[in-house]
Amino acid sequence: MSAAPKIDAGLYDCRDTFARTMESLAEADERIVVVVNDSVGSSKLGGFKKRWPERTINVGIAEQNMVGVGAGLANGGKIPFVSCASCFLTGRALEQVKADVAYSNTNVKLCGQSPGIAYGELGPTHHSIEDLAWLRPLTNLLTIVPSDPEEMEAALRFAAAYEGPVFVRVSRYPVPAVPHTRVGVEPGKAEVLRAGDDVAILAHGVMLSRALAAADRLAAEGVSARVVNMAWMNPLDVGAVIDAAGTGAVVTVEEASVRGGLGGAVAETLALNRPVPMEMVGFPGFVPTGSVDFLFEHFGLTAAGISAAALKAISRKRQ
Amino acid sequence: MSLTLAPAPVSGADRIDLVRAKALGIRRCAFTMVHDAQLGHPGGDFSAADVLASLYFGVMRYDPAEPRHPDRDRFIMSKGHCTGAFYSVLALAGYFPEAQLKTYMQPLSKLNGHPNRNYLPGIETNTGPLGHGLPVAVGIAIAGKLSGKDYRTFVLTGDGELQEGSNWEAAMAAGHHRLNRLTVIVDRNRLQQGDRTESTNGLDPLDDKWRAFGFHVEMIDGHDHAALLDVLGADPAGRDKPLCVIANTIKGKGVSFMEDNVSWHHGVPNADQFAQAMKELI
Incomplete structure:
Protein backbone atom coordinates (compact mmCIF):
# COMPACT_ATOMS: atom_id res chain seq x y z
CA MET A 1 0.00 0.00 0.00
CA SER A 2 1.57 3.23 -1.12
CA ALA A 3 1.17 6.25 1.08
CA ALA A 4 -1.54 8.73 0.20
CA PRO A 5 -0.59 12.39 0.24
CA LYS A 6 -1.53 13.97 3.53
CA ILE A 7 -3.58 17.08 3.07
CA ASP A 8 -3.66 18.39 6.62
CA ALA A 9 -2.11 17.10 9.81
CA GLY A 10 -2.56 13.43 9.10
CA LEU A 11 -5.75 13.73 7.13
CA TYR A 12 -6.38 12.33 3.66
CA ASP A 13 -8.72 13.03 0.75
CA CYS A 14 -9.80 9.58 -0.46
CA ARG A 15 -10.22 10.94 -3.98
CA ASP A 16 -6.42 11.07 -4.19
CA THR A 17 -6.37 7.36 -3.42
CA PHE A 18 -9.17 6.86 -5.94
CA ALA A 19 -7.19 8.60 -8.67
CA ARG A 20 -3.94 6.81 -7.89
CA THR A 21 -5.57 3.39 -7.65
CA MET A 22 -7.46 3.86 -10.93
CA GLU A 23 -4.17 4.57 -12.68
CA SER A 24 -2.57 1.55 -11.09
CA LEU A 25 -5.50 -0.66 -12.16
CA ALA A 26 -5.46 0.76 -15.68
CA GLU A 27 -1.74 0.09 -16.02
CA ALA A 28 -2.31 -3.55 -15.21
CA ASP A 29 -5.47 -4.16 -17.26
CA GLU A 30 -6.29 -2.46 -20.52
CA ARG A 31 -9.97 -3.31 -20.11
CA ILE A 32 -10.24 -0.68 -17.37
CA VAL A 33 -11.93 2.52 -18.58
CA VAL A 34 -13.49 5.44 -16.77
CA VAL A 35 -16.80 7.07 -17.69
CA VAL A 36 -17.51 10.57 -16.43
CA ASN A 37 -20.04 13.38 -16.78
CA ASP A 38 -17.69 16.32 -17.18
CA SER A 39 -16.39 15.23 -13.77
CA VAL A 40 -12.74 14.62 -14.64
CA GLY A 41 -11.63 17.33 -12.23
CA SER A 42 -13.98 16.59 -9.34
CA SER A 43 -13.11 12.89 -9.63
CA LYS A 44 -9.41 13.83 -9.72
CA LEU A 45 -9.02 11.89 -12.96
CA GLY A 46 -6.95 14.51 -14.76
CA GLY A 47 -3.87 12.32 -14.54
CA PHE A 48 -5.77 9.30 -15.82
CA LYS A 49 -7.10 11.30 -18.76
CA LYS A 50 -3.64 12.55 -19.62
CA ARG A 51 -2.28 9.00 -19.76
CA TRP A 52 -5.28 7.34 -21.37
CA PRO A 53 -7.41 9.93 -23.17
CA GLU A 54 -9.15 7.29 -25.25
CA ARG A 55 -10.02 5.30 -22.10
CA THR A 56 -11.55 8.37 -20.47
CA ILE A 57 -15.08 8.49 -21.82
CA ASN A 58 -16.59 11.85 -20.98
CA VAL A 59 -20.25 11.85 -21.99
CA GLY A 60 -20.76 15.40 -20.81
CA ILE A 61 -23.54 16.42 -18.49
CA ALA A 62 -25.76 13.45 -19.25
CA GLU A 63 -25.94 11.00 -16.37
CA GLN A 64 -28.60 8.67 -17.75
CA ASN A 65 -26.49 8.15 -20.86
CA MET A 66 -23.37 7.87 -18.71
CA VAL A 67 -24.67 4.84 -16.82
CA GLY A 68 -26.14 3.24 -19.96
CA VAL A 69 -22.82 3.73 -21.76
CA GLY A 70 -21.13 2.05 -18.81
CA ALA A 71 -23.38 -0.97 -19.21
CA GLY A 72 -22.64 -1.03 -22.94
CA LEU A 73 -18.88 -0.84 -22.37
CA ALA A 74 -19.18 -3.84 -20.04
CA ASN A 75 -21.10 -5.69 -22.75
CA GLY A 76 -18.20 -4.95 -25.10
CA GLY A 77 -15.69 -6.49 -22.70
CA LYS A 78 -14.49 -3.41 -20.86
CA ILE A 79 -14.42 -2.87 -17.09
CA PRO A 80 -15.99 0.57 -16.74
CA PHE A 81 -15.65 2.68 -13.61
CA VAL A 82 -18.47 5.22 -13.84
CA SER A 83 -17.42 8.16 -11.71
CA CYS A 84 -19.76 11.02 -10.91
CA ALA A 85 -21.05 13.05 -7.99
CA SER A 86 -23.11 10.56 -6.02
CA CYS A 87 -26.18 12.80 -5.96
CA PHE A 88 -26.43 12.75 -9.76
CA LEU A 89 -25.20 9.19 -10.27
CA THR A 90 -27.74 7.69 -7.90
CA GLY A 91 -30.48 10.29 -8.29
CA ARG A 92 -30.60 11.38 -11.90
CA ALA A 93 -29.60 7.96 -13.24
CA LEU A 94 -31.33 5.75 -10.68
CA GLU A 95 -33.42 3.90 -13.25
CA GLN A 96 -30.31 3.19 -15.34
CA VAL A 97 -28.52 1.97 -12.21
CA LYS A 98 -31.50 -0.28 -11.50
CA ALA A 99 -32.22 -1.64 -15.00
CA ASP A 100 -28.94 -1.43 -16.93
CA VAL A 101 -26.53 -2.25 -14.11
CA ALA A 102 -28.23 -4.11 -11.24
CA TYR A 103 -31.14 -5.91 -12.91
CA SER A 104 -29.07 -6.64 -16.02
CA ASN A 105 -26.24 -7.73 -13.69
CA THR A 106 -23.54 -6.05 -15.73
CA ASN A 107 -19.87 -5.68 -14.86
CA VAL A 108 -20.12 -1.97 -14.09
CA LYS A 109 -18.40 -0.20 -11.19
CA LEU A 110 -20.25 2.85 -9.95
CA CYS A 111 -18.17 5.39 -8.04
CA GLY A 112 -20.34 7.85 -6.11
CA GLN A 113 -18.10 10.85 -5.63
CA SER A 114 -18.41 13.42 -2.84
CA PRO A 115 -21.40 11.75 -1.20
CA GLY A 116 -23.25 12.72 1.95
CA ILE A 117 -23.10 16.46 2.59
CA ALA A 118 -19.67 16.93 1.01
CA TYR A 119 -20.95 19.89 -1.00
CA GLY A 120 -21.93 21.66 2.22
CA GLU A 121 -23.27 25.12 1.46
CA LEU A 122 -24.40 24.09 -2.04
CA GLY A 123 -27.32 22.45 -0.31
CA PRO A 124 -29.55 19.41 -0.59
CA THR A 125 -29.71 19.39 -4.41
CA HIS A 126 -26.03 18.53 -4.35
CA HIS A 127 -26.02 16.44 -1.20
CA SER A 128 -26.27 12.70 -1.50
CA ILE A 129 -27.68 11.54 1.82
CA GLU A 130 -30.30 9.38 0.07
CA ASP A 131 -27.96 7.23 -2.05
CA LEU A 132 -27.59 4.35 0.41
CA ALA A 133 -31.35 4.05 0.86
CA TRP A 134 -31.95 4.20 -2.89
CA LEU A 135 -29.38 1.51 -3.66
CA ARG A 136 -29.97 -0.89 -0.79
CA PRO A 137 -32.89 -2.80 -2.38
CA LEU A 138 -30.67 -3.55 -5.42
CA THR A 139 -29.44 -6.68 -3.75
CA ASN A 140 -26.88 -7.76 -6.34
CA LEU A 141 -25.22 -4.33 -6.42
CA LEU A 142 -22.38 -4.80 -3.95
CA THR A 143 -22.10 -1.55 -2.02
CA ILE A 144 -19.15 -0.41 0.04
CA VAL A 145 -18.50 2.79 1.97
CA PRO A 146 -14.73 3.03 2.56
CA SER A 147 -13.45 4.94 5.56
CA ASP A 148 -9.89 5.85 4.64
CA PRO A 149 -7.25 5.52 1.91
CA GLU A 150 -6.39 1.92 2.73
CA GLU A 151 -9.99 0.79 2.53
CA MET A 152 -10.60 2.89 -0.59
CA GLU A 153 -7.75 1.21 -2.43
CA ALA A 154 -8.87 -2.24 -1.31
CA ALA A 155 -12.45 -1.54 -2.38
CA LEU A 156 -11.40 -0.43 -5.85
CA ARG A 157 -9.08 -3.38 -6.31
CA PHE A 158 -11.89 -5.68 -5.23
CA ALA A 159 -14.31 -3.99 -7.64
CA ALA A 160 -11.95 -4.39 -10.57
CA ALA A 161 -11.42 -8.09 -9.89
CA TYR A 162 -15.06 -8.90 -9.13
CA GLU A 163 -17.31 -9.89 -12.06
CA GLY A 164 -20.51 -7.98 -11.43
CA PRO A 165 -21.92 -4.62 -10.35
CA VAL A 166 -20.33 -2.69 -7.49
CA PHE A 167 -20.98 0.73 -5.96
CA VAL A 168 -18.13 2.47 -4.14
CA ARG A 169 -18.83 5.63 -2.15
CA VAL A 170 -15.86 7.95 -2.63
CA SER A 171 -15.71 10.66 0.03
CA ARG A 172 -13.73 13.85 -0.23
CA TYR A 173 -13.96 14.91 3.42
CA PRO A 174 -10.50 14.74 5.05
CA VAL A 175 -10.19 11.59 7.14
CA PRO A 176 -7.39 10.08 9.22
CA ALA A 177 -6.09 6.58 8.59
CA VAL A 178 -8.18 4.06 10.52
CA PRO A 179 -6.28 1.35 12.43
CA HIS A 180 -7.74 -1.56 10.50
CA THR A 181 -7.52 -5.05 11.93
CA ARG A 182 -7.82 -6.75 8.57
CA VAL A 183 -6.19 -6.60 5.17
CA GLY A 184 -8.35 -5.88 2.15
CA VAL A 185 -12.12 -6.04 2.00
CA GLU A 186 -14.20 -9.16 1.86
CA PRO A 187 -17.81 -8.61 0.77
CA GLY A 188 -20.27 -8.74 3.62
CA LYS A 189 -17.62 -8.88 6.34
CA ALA A 190 -17.72 -6.26 9.03
CA MET B 1 -13.04 -17.12 -35.10
CA SER B 2 -15.13 -14.95 -37.36
CA LEU B 3 -18.86 -15.21 -37.21
CA THR B 4 -21.10 -15.71 -40.18
CA LEU B 5 -24.75 -15.05 -40.60
CA ALA B 6 -26.82 -17.70 -38.91
CA PRO B 7 -28.64 -19.55 -40.30
CA ALA B 8 -26.61 -20.08 -43.45
CA PRO B 9 -26.56 -17.02 -45.69
CA VAL B 10 -28.60 -16.91 -48.83
CA SER B 11 -28.57 -14.27 -51.49
CA GLY B 12 -30.75 -12.28 -53.82
CA ALA B 13 -34.39 -13.21 -54.24
CA ASP B 14 -33.98 -16.24 -51.99
CA ARG B 15 -32.90 -13.96 -49.18
CA ILE B 16 -35.96 -11.77 -49.53
CA ASP B 17 -38.18 -14.87 -49.59
CA LEU B 18 -36.51 -16.15 -46.42
CA VAL B 19 -36.98 -12.83 -44.63
CA ARG B 20 -40.59 -12.62 -45.74
CA ALA B 21 -41.26 -16.12 -44.43
CA LYS B 22 -39.55 -15.38 -41.12
CA ALA B 23 -41.47 -12.13 -40.68
CA LEU B 24 -44.68 -14.03 -41.13
CA GLY B 25 -43.43 -16.61 -38.64
CA ILE B 26 -42.67 -13.87 -36.12
CA ARG B 27 -46.19 -12.46 -36.45
CA ARG B 28 -47.84 -15.87 -36.11
CA CYS B 29 -45.70 -16.87 -33.11
CA ALA B 30 -46.13 -13.51 -31.41
CA PHE B 31 -49.89 -13.38 -31.83
CA THR B 32 -50.24 -16.93 -30.58
CA MET B 33 -48.21 -16.01 -27.50
CA VAL B 34 -50.28 -12.90 -26.87
CA HIS B 35 -53.52 -14.84 -27.38
CA ASP B 36 -52.47 -17.62 -25.03
CA ALA B 37 -51.15 -15.26 -22.34
CA GLN B 38 -53.92 -12.70 -22.87
CA LEU B 39 -51.12 -10.21 -22.33
CA GLY B 40 -48.67 -8.40 -24.56
CA HIS B 41 -48.21 -5.64 -27.10
CA PRO B 42 -49.19 -7.09 -30.46
CA GLY B 43 -49.50 -3.84 -32.39
CA GLY B 44 -45.83 -3.04 -31.88
CA ASP B 45 -44.85 -6.68 -32.39
CA PHE B 46 -46.34 -6.49 -35.86
CA SER B 47 -44.86 -3.14 -36.81
CA ALA B 48 -41.38 -4.41 -35.85
CA ALA B 49 -41.59 -7.91 -37.35
CA ASP B 50 -40.09 -7.08 -40.73
CA VAL B 51 -37.18 -5.15 -39.22
CA LEU B 52 -36.41 -8.06 -36.89
CA ALA B 53 -36.63 -10.67 -39.66
CA SER B 54 -34.33 -8.60 -41.86
CA LEU B 55 -31.71 -8.20 -39.14
CA TYR B 56 -31.67 -11.81 -37.94
CA PHE B 57 -32.03 -13.50 -41.35
CA GLY B 58 -30.23 -11.15 -43.65
CA VAL B 59 -27.88 -8.76 -41.90
CA MET B 60 -26.43 -9.69 -38.50
CA ARG B 61 -23.55 -12.06 -37.71
CA TYR B 62 -24.15 -14.21 -34.66
CA ASP B 63 -23.97 -17.75 -33.42
CA PRO B 64 -26.88 -18.94 -31.25
CA ALA B 65 -24.60 -21.64 -29.82
CA GLU B 66 -22.24 -18.94 -28.59
CA PRO B 67 -24.56 -16.07 -27.71
CA ARG B 68 -21.87 -13.98 -25.99
CA HIS B 69 -19.22 -14.40 -28.65
CA PRO B 70 -17.11 -11.23 -28.36
CA ASP B 71 -17.28 -10.55 -32.11
CA ARG B 72 -21.04 -10.93 -32.48
CA ASP B 73 -23.17 -8.20 -33.89
CA ARG B 74 -25.36 -6.83 -31.11
CA PHE B 75 -29.07 -6.18 -31.28
CA ILE B 76 -30.88 -4.30 -28.53
CA MET B 77 -34.66 -4.28 -28.35
CA SER B 78 -35.12 -0.89 -26.77
CA LYS B 79 -38.90 -1.14 -27.22
CA GLY B 80 -38.70 -3.94 -24.68
CA HIS B 81 -42.46 -4.32 -24.33
CA CYS B 82 -42.57 -5.99 -27.75
CA THR B 83 -41.31 -9.30 -26.47
CA GLY B 84 -43.85 -11.21 -28.55
CA ALA B 85 -41.85 -10.36 -31.66
CA PHE B 86 -38.45 -10.33 -29.95
CA TYR B 87 -38.72 -13.76 -28.32
CA SER B 88 -40.17 -15.14 -31.55
CA VAL B 89 -37.25 -13.98 -33.68
CA LEU B 90 -34.77 -15.31 -31.10
CA ALA B 91 -36.49 -18.70 -31.15
CA LEU B 92 -36.67 -18.77 -34.95
CA ALA B 93 -32.97 -17.86 -35.04
CA GLY B 94 -32.15 -20.83 -32.82
CA TYR B 95 -31.35 -19.25 -29.46
CA PHE B 96 -33.90 -21.45 -27.69
CA PRO B 97 -36.60 -23.93 -28.75
CA GLU B 98 -39.78 -22.55 -30.28
CA ALA B 99 -41.71 -24.71 -27.82
CA GLN B 100 -40.48 -22.40 -25.04
CA LEU B 101 -42.57 -19.59 -26.51
CA LYS B 102 -45.62 -21.30 -25.02
CA THR B 103 -44.43 -20.25 -21.56
CA TYR B 104 -44.71 -16.53 -22.41
CA MET B 105 -45.47 -14.63 -19.20
CA GLN B 106 -46.50 -17.78 -17.37
CA PRO B 107 -45.48 -18.01 -13.68
CA LEU B 108 -41.70 -18.41 -13.32
CA SER B 109 -41.19 -18.44 -17.09
CA LYS B 110 -37.90 -17.22 -18.55
CA LEU B 111 -40.07 -15.28 -20.98
CA ASN B 112 -40.87 -12.32 -18.77
CA GLY B 113 -43.05 -9.53 -20.14
CA HIS B 114 -39.85 -7.57 -20.74
CA PRO B 115 -36.56 -9.22 -21.76
CA ASN B 116 -33.94 -10.29 -19.23
CA ARG B 117 -30.43 -11.13 -20.43
CA ASN B 118 -29.87 -13.41 -17.49
CA TYR B 119 -32.91 -15.53 -18.33
CA LEU B 120 -32.41 -16.18 -22.04
CA PRO B 121 -29.54 -16.22 -24.55
CA GLY B 122 -29.48 -13.57 -27.25
CA ILE B 123 -30.58 -10.69 -25.04
CA GLU B 124 -27.91 -8.01 -24.57
CA THR B 125 -29.49 -5.84 -21.88
CA ASN B 126 -32.69 -5.73 -19.86
CA THR B 127 -35.11 -3.25 -21.35
CA GLY B 128 -38.65 -2.24 -20.59
CA PRO B 129 -38.40 1.29 -19.24
CA LEU B 130 -38.11 3.30 -22.46
CA GLY B 131 -35.01 5.17 -23.53
CA HIS B 132 -32.54 2.63 -22.15
CA GLY B 133 -31.44 0.84 -25.32
CA LEU B 134 -29.59 3.57 -27.17
CA PRO B 135 -27.25 4.58 -24.31
CA VAL B 136 -26.22 0.96 -23.85
CA ALA B 137 -25.77 0.58 -27.61
CA VAL B 138 -23.53 3.65 -27.63
CA GLY B 139 -21.38 2.07 -24.92
CA ILE B 140 -21.14 -1.17 -26.89
CA ALA B 141 -20.12 0.74 -30.01
CA ILE B 142 -17.48 2.74 -28.12
CA ALA B 143 -16.10 -0.50 -26.65
CA GLY B 144 -15.88 -1.98 -30.16
CA LYS B 145 -14.04 1.06 -31.41
CA LEU B 146 -11.60 0.98 -28.48
CA SER B 147 -10.92 -2.71 -29.03
CA GLY B 148 -10.61 -2.43 -32.81
CA LYS B 149 -13.46 -4.88 -33.35
CA ASP B 150 -15.65 -4.80 -36.41
CA TYR B 151 -18.93 -5.90 -34.88
CA ARG B 152 -21.99 -3.79 -35.56
CA THR B 153 -24.53 -2.62 -32.98
CA PHE B 154 -28.20 -2.30 -33.83
CA VAL B 155 -30.88 -0.85 -31.61
CA LEU B 156 -34.60 -0.76 -32.35
CA THR B 157 -36.57 2.00 -30.65
CA GLY B 158 -40.21 2.82 -30.76
CA ASP B 159 -41.14 6.26 -32.03
CA GLY B 160 -43.11 7.34 -28.97
CA GLU B 161 -40.07 6.15 -27.00
CA LEU B 162 -38.08 9.01 -28.52
CA GLN B 163 -39.92 11.37 -26.19
CA GLU B 164 -37.56 10.06 -23.48
CA GLY B 165 -34.65 12.48 -23.12
CA SER B 166 -32.07 9.77 -22.49
CA ASN B 167 -32.24 8.89 -26.20
CA TRP B 168 -31.05 12.33 -27.14
CA GLU B 169 -28.25 12.28 -24.59
CA ALA B 170 -27.10 9.07 -26.27
CA ALA B 171 -27.67 10.38 -29.78
CA MET B 172 -25.47 13.37 -29.01
CA ALA B 173 -22.70 11.05 -27.80
CA ALA B 174 -23.06 8.76 -30.84
CA GLY B 175 -22.68 11.72 -33.17
CA HIS B 176 -19.79 13.15 -31.17
CA HIS B 177 -17.89 9.86 -31.29
CA ARG B 178 -18.82 9.25 -34.94
CA LEU B 179 -19.92 5.71 -34.16
CA ASN B 180 -20.29 4.56 -37.74
CA ARG B 181 -20.86 0.92 -36.74
CA LEU B 182 -23.94 1.90 -34.72
CA THR B 183 -27.38 1.76 -36.34
CA VAL B 184 -30.55 3.08 -34.73
CA ILE B 185 -33.77 1.86 -36.25
CA VAL B 186 -36.91 3.80 -35.37
CA ASP B 187 -40.13 1.80 -35.63
CA ARG B 188 -42.08 4.82 -36.91
CA ASN B 189 -45.64 3.56 -36.61
CA ARG B 190 -46.84 6.98 -35.42
CA LEU B 191 -48.88 5.55 -32.54
CA GLN B 192 -47.93 5.39 -28.91
CA GLN B 193 -49.84 3.80 -26.06
CA GLY B 194 -52.60 6.36 -25.83
CA ASP B 195 -52.70 8.32 -29.06
CA ARG B 196 -50.83 9.38 -32.20
CA THR B 197 -47.29 10.56 -31.53
CA GLU B 198 -47.95 13.81 -33.33
CA SER B 199 -51.01 14.52 -31.16
CA THR B 200 -49.13 13.70 -27.96
CA ASN B 201 -45.68 15.25 -28.19
CA GLY B 202 -44.81 15.54 -31.85
CA LEU B 203 -41.58 14.09 -33.22
CA ASP B 204 -41.55 15.53 -36.74
CA PRO B 205 -39.37 16.52 -38.44
CA LEU B 206 -37.77 13.38 -37.06
CA ASP B 207 -35.17 12.96 -39.79
CA ASP B 208 -33.90 16.50 -39.24
CA LYS B 209 -33.57 15.81 -35.52
CA TRP B 210 -31.30 12.81 -36.10
CA ARG B 211 -29.28 14.68 -38.73
CA ALA B 212 -28.79 17.53 -36.29
CA PHE B 213 -27.41 15.04 -33.77
CA GLY B 214 -24.80 13.82 -36.26
CA PHE B 215 -26.47 10.82 -37.89
CA HIS B 216 -26.75 9.76 -41.48
CA VAL B 217 -30.49 9.23 -41.97
CA GLU B 218 -32.38 6.85 -44.24
CA MET B 219 -36.17 6.86 -44.41
CA ILE B 220 -37.66 3.66 -45.77
CA ASP B 221 -40.78 1.54 -45.78
CA GLY B 222 -40.26 -0.60 -42.71
CA HIS B 223 -42.20 -3.44 -44.26
CA ASP B 224 -40.19 -3.52 -47.52
CA HIS B 225 -37.78 -6.40 -47.05
CA ALA B 226 -35.60 -5.49 -50.00
CA ALA B 227 -35.21 -1.94 -48.76
CA LEU B 228 -34.51 -3.09 -45.21
CA LEU B 229 -31.85 -5.55 -46.35
CA ASP B 230 -30.30 -2.96 -48.62
CA VAL B 231 -30.08 -0.18 -46.05
CA LEU B 232 -29.31 -2.26 -42.95
CA GLY B 233 -26.87 -4.48 -44.80
CA ALA B 234 -24.80 -1.66 -46.31
CA ASP B 235 -21.16 -1.73 -45.25
CA PRO B 236 -20.75 0.83 -42.43
CA ALA B 237 -17.13 1.37 -43.43
CA GLY B 238 -18.50 3.70 -46.07
CA ARG B 239 -19.84 6.09 -43.41
CA ASP B 240 -18.11 8.30 -40.90
CA LYS B 241 -21.18 8.75 -38.72
CA PRO B 242 -23.84 6.59 -37.09
CA LEU B 243 -26.85 5.55 -39.12
CA CYS B 244 -30.47 6.19 -38.23
CA VAL B 245 -33.03 4.24 -40.22
CA ILE B 246 -36.50 5.66 -39.85
CA ALA B 247 -38.60 2.64 -40.71
CA ASN B 248 -42.06 3.90 -41.59
CA THR B 249 -44.32 1.17 -40.34
CA ILE B 250 -47.94 0.41 -39.57
CA LYS B 251 -48.86 -0.63 -36.05
CA GLY B 252 -50.62 -4.00 -36.24
CA LYS B 253 -49.29 -4.56 -39.80
CA GLY B 254 -50.57 -7.77 -41.35
CA VAL B 255 -53.99 -8.05 -39.74
CA SER B 256 -56.72 -5.90 -41.26
CA PHE B 257 -58.62 -5.01 -38.12
CA MET B 258 -55.46 -4.21 -36.16
CA GLU B 259 -53.66 -1.95 -38.59
CA ASP B 260 -53.10 1.63 -37.44
CA ASN B 261 -55.47 1.10 -34.53
CA VAL B 262 -54.17 2.39 -31.20
CA SER B 263 -56.32 -0.01 -29.21
CA TRP B 264 -53.99 -2.83 -30.31
CA HIS B 265 -51.00 -1.28 -28.55
CA HIS B 266 -51.65 -3.70 -25.73
CA GLY B 267 -54.96 -5.12 -26.84
CA VAL B 268 -55.33 -8.88 -26.76
CA PRO B 269 -57.48 -11.00 -29.09
CA ASN B 270 -60.53 -13.06 -28.25
CA ALA B 271 -60.96 -16.45 -29.94
CA ASP B 272 -62.73 -15.06 -33.01
CA GLN B 273 -60.20 -12.26 -33.50
CA PHE B 274 -57.37 -14.73 -33.11
CA ALA B 275 -58.84 -17.09 -35.69
CA GLN B 276 -59.45 -14.23 -38.13
CA ALA B 277 -55.89 -12.92 -37.67
CA MET B 278 -54.32 -16.32 -38.24
CA LYS B 279 -56.31 -16.63 -41.47
CA GLU B 280 -54.83 -13.37 -42.66
CA LEU B 281 -51.27 -14.19 -41.57
CA ILE B 282 -50.46 -16.63 -44.33
Missing part, protein backbone atom coordinates in the same frame (compact mmCIF):
# COMPACT_ATOMS: atom_id res chain seq x y z
CA GLU A 191 -14.57 -5.40 10.98
CA VAL A 192 -14.53 -5.08 14.75
CA LEU A 193 -12.09 -2.25 15.37
CA ARG A 194 -12.50 -2.09 19.09
CA ALA A 195 -13.91 -4.55 21.60
CA GLY A 196 -16.54 -3.39 24.06
CA ASP A 197 -19.47 -4.70 26.05
CA ASP A 198 -21.69 -1.77 27.06
CA VAL A 199 -22.71 -0.53 23.65
CA ALA A 200 -21.85 -1.18 20.01
CA ILE A 201 -21.26 1.68 17.57
CA LEU A 202 -21.74 0.66 13.96
CA ALA A 203 -20.34 3.12 11.45
CA HIS A 204 -18.69 3.47 8.07
CA GLY A 205 -17.05 5.94 5.77
CA VAL A 206 -16.16 9.37 7.09
CA MET A 207 -17.94 8.56 10.35
CA LEU A 208 -15.77 5.60 11.27
CA SER A 209 -12.89 7.57 12.73
CA ARG A 210 -15.42 9.69 14.62
CA ALA A 211 -16.96 6.53 16.07
CA LEU A 212 -13.51 5.56 17.34
CA ALA A 213 -13.07 9.00 18.86
CA ALA A 214 -16.48 8.63 20.52
CA ALA A 215 -15.37 5.30 21.97
CA ASP A 216 -12.33 7.09 23.46
CA ARG A 217 -14.60 9.63 25.13
CA LEU A 218 -16.86 6.89 26.44
CA ALA A 219 -13.88 4.95 27.79
CA ALA A 220 -12.88 8.04 29.76
CA GLU A 221 -16.31 7.86 31.37
CA GLY A 222 -15.92 4.15 32.09
CA VAL A 223 -18.14 2.99 29.24
CA SER A 224 -16.87 0.13 27.13
CA ALA A 225 -17.94 0.74 23.51
CA ARG A 226 -17.47 -1.73 20.69
CA VAL A 227 -16.75 -0.12 17.33
CA VAL A 228 -17.66 -2.03 14.20
CA ASN A 229 -16.77 -0.99 10.68
CA MET A 230 -19.86 -1.66 8.57
CA ALA A 231 -18.16 -0.68 5.31
CA TRP A 232 -20.34 -3.11 3.37
CA MET A 233 -23.89 -1.90 3.07
CA ASN A 234 -24.60 -4.72 0.68
CA PRO A 235 -24.22 -7.47 1.56
CA LEU A 236 -24.73 -6.48 5.16
CA ASP A 237 -22.90 -8.50 7.80
CA VAL A 238 -26.03 -9.68 9.60
CA GLY A 239 -24.01 -11.76 12.03
CA ALA A 240 -21.98 -8.77 13.15
CA VAL A 241 -25.17 -6.79 13.76
CA ILE A 242 -26.69 -9.59 15.83
CA ASP A 243 -23.42 -9.89 17.75
CA ALA A 244 -23.48 -6.15 18.36
CA ALA A 245 -26.89 -6.54 19.96
CA GLY A 246 -25.18 -8.71 22.53
CA THR A 247 -23.93 -5.52 24.16
CA GLY A 248 -27.57 -4.58 24.78
CA ALA A 249 -27.45 -1.23 22.96
CA VAL A 250 -26.61 -0.25 19.39
CA VAL A 251 -25.80 3.07 17.72
CA THR A 252 -25.49 3.55 13.96
CA VAL A 253 -23.54 6.45 12.49
CA GLU A 254 -23.59 7.44 8.84
CA GLU A 255 -23.11 10.50 6.67
CA ALA A 256 -26.52 9.86 5.21
CA SER A 257 -30.21 10.04 5.92
CA VAL A 258 -31.21 8.01 8.95
CA ARG A 259 -34.05 6.62 6.84
CA GLY A 260 -33.18 3.54 4.87
CA GLY A 261 -29.39 3.55 5.01
CA LEU A 262 -27.14 1.91 7.59
CA GLY A 263 -29.52 2.80 10.40
CA GLY A 264 -32.45 1.32 8.50
CA ALA A 265 -30.55 -1.83 7.61
CA VAL A 266 -29.39 -2.38 11.19
CA ALA A 267 -32.86 -1.61 12.59
CA GLU A 268 -34.40 -4.20 10.29
CA THR A 269 -31.83 -6.77 11.31
CA LEU A 270 -32.25 -6.10 15.02
CA ALA A 271 -36.06 -6.09 14.87
CA LEU A 272 -36.08 -9.41 13.06
CA ASN A 273 -33.42 -11.10 15.14
CA ARG A 274 -32.52 -9.50 18.45
CA PRO A 275 -34.30 -6.25 19.33
CA VAL A 276 -32.32 -3.94 21.61
CA PRO A 277 -32.42 -0.18 22.23
CA MET A 278 -30.97 1.62 19.26
CA GLU A 279 -30.04 5.18 18.32
CA MET A 280 -29.35 6.46 14.83
CA VAL A 281 -26.88 9.25 14.12
CA GLY A 282 -27.26 10.82 10.71
CA PHE A 283 -29.41 13.39 8.96
CA PRO A 284 -33.16 13.54 9.50
CA GLY A 285 -33.85 14.87 5.98
CA PHE A 286 -32.93 17.91 3.89
CA VAL A 287 -30.43 19.94 5.87
CA PRO A 288 -30.21 23.73 6.22
CA THR A 289 -27.46 25.87 4.76
CA GLY A 290 -24.08 25.39 6.29
CA SER A 291 -20.54 24.17 5.85
CA VAL A 292 -19.79 20.49 6.17
CA ASP A 293 -18.24 20.99 9.59
CA PHE A 294 -21.17 23.10 10.73
CA LEU A 295 -23.67 20.45 9.58
CA PHE A 296 -21.74 17.61 11.20
CA GLU A 297 -21.74 19.59 14.43
CA HIS A 298 -25.37 20.69 14.10
CA PHE A 299 -26.67 17.16 13.66
CA GLY A 300 -24.33 15.47 16.12
CA LEU A 301 -22.13 13.63 13.63
CA THR A 302 -19.18 14.22 15.94
CA ALA A 303 -17.41 12.29 18.66
CA ALA A 304 -19.48 14.21 21.23
CA GLY A 305 -22.75 13.58 19.40
CA ILE A 306 -22.02 9.90 18.89
CA SER A 307 -21.02 9.34 22.49
CA ALA A 308 -24.18 11.14 23.64
CA ALA A 309 -26.25 8.83 21.42
CA ALA A 310 -24.41 5.85 22.90
CA LEU A 311 -25.19 6.95 26.47
CA LYS A 312 -28.82 7.44 25.50
CA ALA A 313 -29.03 3.93 24.04
CA ILE A 314 -27.40 2.53 27.17
CA SER A 315 -29.83 4.44 29.40
CA ARG A 316 -32.73 2.96 27.50
CA LYS A 317 -31.52 -0.61 28.05
CA ARG A 318 -31.45 0.05 31.79
CA GLN A 319 -35.05 1.24 31.86
